[in-house]
Amino acid sequence: MSATLCNFEPSSLYSSLSNLKLMHTPNRVEPEFGHSTAFCAACTKIGGEQVEYYMGVDGAGGHIYTNGEPRDLRQFKRLSRYIMQEDLLQPYITVREAMAIAADLKLGASITAREKVVVVEEIMQLLRLDKAKDTTTERLSGGERKRLSIALELLNNPPVIFLDEPTTCPTTHNPADFIIEVSSGEYGSHADKMVAAIENGRCQSWRDYAVGSDTSQELELEQLNSGGVEKHNLKHGSTTCQQFHILLRRMLLQTLRNKAYLWLRVCLHLFLGLIIGLLFCNMGYDASKTIFNFGFCYACIIAMLYIPMMPVLLEFPREVQLMKREYFNRWYGLKAYYAALVVSRTPATIFFSLIYLALTYPITSQPLELPRILMFTTICITVALISESMGTAISSILSVVNSVFLGPALSVPLMLLAVYGFGDGDLPPPIIWKLARSCSYLRYGMEGLVAAIYGGRKEDLVCPEDKDFCEMKNISNFVKLLGMSGVSFWFDFGVLVVILLLMNFLGYYLLRQRLSPNYAYRSIKIIGNFIKAKMSMSHQ
Structure with a gap:
């Protein structure tokens, strides 16, 4: 070349x-x-x-x-x-596991599992990684990390390697x-x-004085140089379904081994569940505190917004750098990776949301009817999944600093639009604000929670004996005051599912543009770099 x-x-x-x-x-x-x-x-x-x-x-x-x-x-x-x-390696897996996963992705079903083990062992022994094969990647030394990076790319014997x-x-x-x-x-x-003597690299006369070259080697090199480009398999070593299964297994294994992160999220959900539950304790059936119970629904929506989104904003930009190396080196396709990413996160998000709801729902004395419990839980989990997907979309194209800034900044208008118009009754809002309100998925979450708690209830709320009058005792009047007399749980849930699908598609599209940008994306990036350069020059 x-x-x-x-x-x-x-x-x-x-x-x-x-x-x-x-x-x-x-x-x-x-x-x-x-x-x-x-x-x-x-x-x-x-x-x-x-x-x-x-x-x-x-x-x-x-x-x-x-x-x-x-x-x-x-x-x-x-x-x-x-x-x-930079030695970018997947964390929380051992050297042997990293090599085995890479072999499954790069070799696929072309060879048997026993042959893959032989190939992995030979490469680890060749690069002196056999003594560290049971060591996790984050505990490797600098030299071992570099050798592992090389070993991972040698598995399918690529024709050209740039180091x-x-x-x-x-x-x-x-x-x-x-x-x-x-x-x-x-x-x-x-x-x-x-520089003049070597003609800035154009002079090739030094190759005639190579030490140790013999006739057979020179003849072989001439034959290689005279031929055309050797044909290689340009497709991935494994199918999309195989890639999805392998990546999902790796991501779930990494999640389970990151015990510090798991315990941190468990403690955070327990803490917030206790705090919010005690703040709104026994307000679910109290007619004198109906407005406060509406505030409880809003607090649940805010919790389902920030808790799932913030860890993604902090962690995913680094994951993108790891993924870029594997993607450009033809380990797997983007569709398989993104599908495995979404599926691997879903169980943890559902589990942590259930921890929060298991504390707040009974402490606040919400209706203990199974259909209402399921509806309330479903809306909260769906909002949490959308927030997580929103964090993925933001952090797929931005750095950690910019992601942590933009994520909460975009959340503020969503939070304000979610409660805009509450208290105006059935008075229709201006058309522009109605359209803006419909763009906030938190609005549909609020309507879904109100429909889950108060929808279809005929009986009045209980007015405490120490209160002479409870204005919000009648549920129908309260729902009408909120402007939600005509809301439907299934409509709100359906809209949330559509938004979830669109948000995941947006995250996939933005990540694809970062890896293989089209002309529009390149133009926007060039303009952004130009503005950034001008701003830095003005500061100087």
């Missing part, structure tokens, strides 16, 4: 790559090194999947050939594997230490002469 780069603007960050020629021959490990690690990373990315960025901005241009033929970028990206400088900083030793500790010292100017200023 050869690459020729030209026309980088002098002011560009990568102007040092102008008129640079890179050439790599088959069956060899060939390094690209320099005094700056950023230079090495840029050269590596030129051949990897990020070539579109370098060839599309800053006035960059050039040509890349594979075996003397113009490279098919889409095909080459599917054939090549890129191991980043960014593959060693953990100091950059200047290498056999060419003298060349580095000369290039750094320790023996005088000879950098310009050296």
Whole structure:
């Protein structure tokens, strides 16, 4: 493979790559090194999947050939594997488990389970990971993490591998230490002469003096170089259903092993359940505190909004970085990953919501009728699932800082619109506010909870003996005052289900745009980067 780069603007960050020629021959490990690690990373990315960025901005241009033929970028990206400088590994699984899961995804049913075990053991022994095979990834040393990153990509024997900083030793500790010292100017200023001598990488005469090459090796390399691009299987090693099953198993295993996070969520739901339950204690049947019971419904909706959403905003941006490495290296498809992500989160969200409701519902003396309990629980769980999906959609395209800011900021108008117009009775609101109110899924959640508690009840609420008069004793009058006399539980529940599906589709679409952006998304990103650059310059 050869690459020729030209026309980088002098002011560009990568102007040092102008008129640079890179050439790599088959069956060899060939390094690209320099005094700056950023230079090495840029050269590596030129051949990897990020070539579109370098060839599309800053006035960059050039040509890349594979075996003397113009490279098919889409095909080459599917054939090549890129191991980043950062050792991003899936947490809470051991080395053996990580290798086994990767083998199932990358090899699929092409070989038997016994053969997969043999391949995994051979690679672990080759990269000296056999002694750490029962160690979880977060406890590995720096060198072990780097070797595991390489081992995971060797399972299906890819034809091209790009390694960014593959060693953990100091950059200047290498056999060419003298060349580095000369290039750094320790023996005088000879950098310009050296660049001119090698013609900025275009000179290939040094290959004629390779040490240790024999005739058979040279003949084999000539045969490889003279042929066309070797055909490889460009599809994933496993089917979509197999990918979904494997990823779901991995995600559930990671969730169960993250005990600190699980106990934190359990304690949080217990704490909030007790606090909210005691604040609204015995108000469900008290006619003198009917408005406060409506406040209890609102508190439940707010709890189902923030508790499921905030952990996703904090954790998912990091998960996206892990997923990008596996996705670009052809481990699995995005559909299988996103489906497994949604399914793996659902049991935990339902379980924690039930903990909260198991405390608040009886303490506040809500109707102990099974249909009403099921309706109340169903609405709360559905709202929690929508909030979690909303957090996924936000954090799929933003960093942790921006996600944590934007998530609560978008929640405020949803909360305000959820209770807009309550107390006006059947007086219709302005059409613009009616449309805005219909955009808040919390509004449908509030209507569903009110319908679950008060819908279809004929008897009046109990007025305490120490009260002379209870204005909200009649349930029909109270529901009419709220403007909910015509609400239907099943309509609100159906709308919430539709919103849940749309929110999951939005999260999938935004994540897909982040991985493979279209022209509209790229344009928006370029405009955002331009505005950010101008703002930073104005601050300076």
